[in-house]
Amino acid sequence: MNNKIYIFETTLRDGEQVPGSQLNTIEKVQIARELEKLGVDVIEAGFPISSPGDFKSVIEISKAVKDPIVCALTRAKKEDIDSAVESLKFAKRKRIHTGIGASDIHIKYKFNSTREKILAKGVEAVKYAKKFVEDIEFYAEDAGRADPIFLAKMVEAVIMAGATVVNIPDTTGYCLPDEFGAKIKYLFDNVKNIDRAIISVHCHNDLGLATANTIAGISNGARQVEVTVNGIGERAGNTSLEEIVMILKTHRKLGLETGIQTKQIYKISQKISQMMKMPIQANKAIVGANAFAHSSGIHQHGILKNRENYEIIDPRDVGIDQSSIILTARSGRAALKFRLEKIGFKLDKPEIDLTYQKFLQLADQKKMVDDQDLYFLMK
Ligand code: KIV
Ligand code: ZN
Secondary structure, eight states: OOOOEEEEEEEETGGGGSSOOOHHHHHHHHHHHHHHTTTOSEEEEEEOOOHHHHHHHHHHHHHOOSEEEEEEOOOHHHHHHHHHHHHTTTSSSSSEEEEEESHIIIIITOOOOHHHHHHHHHHHHHHHTTTOOSSSSEETTTTGGOOOHHHHHHHHHHHOOOOOEEEEEEEEEEOOOHHHHHHHHHHHHOOGGGSSEEEEEEEEEESSOOHHHHHHHHHHTEEEEEOOOOGGOOOOOOHHHHHHHHHHOOOOOGOOOOOGGGGHHHHHHHHHHHHHTOOOOOOOOOSSTTTEEEEHHHHHHHHHOGGGGGOOOOOOGGOOOOOOEOOOOOOOOOHHHHHHHHOOOOOOHHHHHHHHHHHHHHHHHHBBHHHHHHHHHHO
């Protein structure tokens, strides 16, 4: 099986569904250019029929980028597909992402329909979209809660109708990792024509399992992951790009690769956080302010001896200059000495011992001791 994992980036579609985080077309184009530099394979640029703004954004993004595939979302409706086709007319490489609900809950309460009719609509949408665009991705919405036998039937039918990628979303973030992995495996074992399409996973984070579920999907054969920068998205968000990419880079034994330029990760994470007014929690994996910060004496001592004692990722790999040694009342002499040397004070052991006592008094009063405080201490 192929060892490349395709990165389908949906910050500009699913990510942008966050209340209060809407972007205008100029901002979306800027982000799309950054995503291209980052090396994503597919940019989901919007849902063109949903608003004139989204339609325009897909047009402008299509003009602005050349390497990634530009993808537009639709429901399984002709008018949505027509709008997507029109919005993608300038794209050098294009994809339509169409689909319909696959779970009985969606079939009954969202569509008031039956499995047979829904399956037929899905197939019809793929066939219709295929008349205009070669690359068609089909999403089986709420696949996480769908009956696997029906899901397998749907996947086989849409591949037969021409889908090149089939997206298995855990729309509500319901699945447990082993359950979701087993669902993907079931499809590989039971869908006759599955080798004719790429299987994609799209996980939401309602139970904090989006990344784990995505990894379970990959481990069972999925070769495309649908992600957003910083994991932003509807409700608790989507699988975060930086987590998946760094998991695959850190666990080389998985033998899987992405085309992501990891050194760009921190920059784009900050940019998207600022533009979308979505602060990043300090302890967010990979990109949070504390992800490479060490404050307890034992850890600081270990890090100063050898970074790998307490870090599994080199911060420079994600574009962060270096780990930070934060001075608090929990810090030890090694950290104090290190920080003083950074601002030009080289002290011998008795001097450090003396300064350390004064430092502790100050650190007990302040939460964090910064460079200004250190200058004051040395005076
Ligand atoms: O979460 C979901 O199911 C989606 C689909 C539209 C792909 O975002
Ligand atoms: Zn989604």
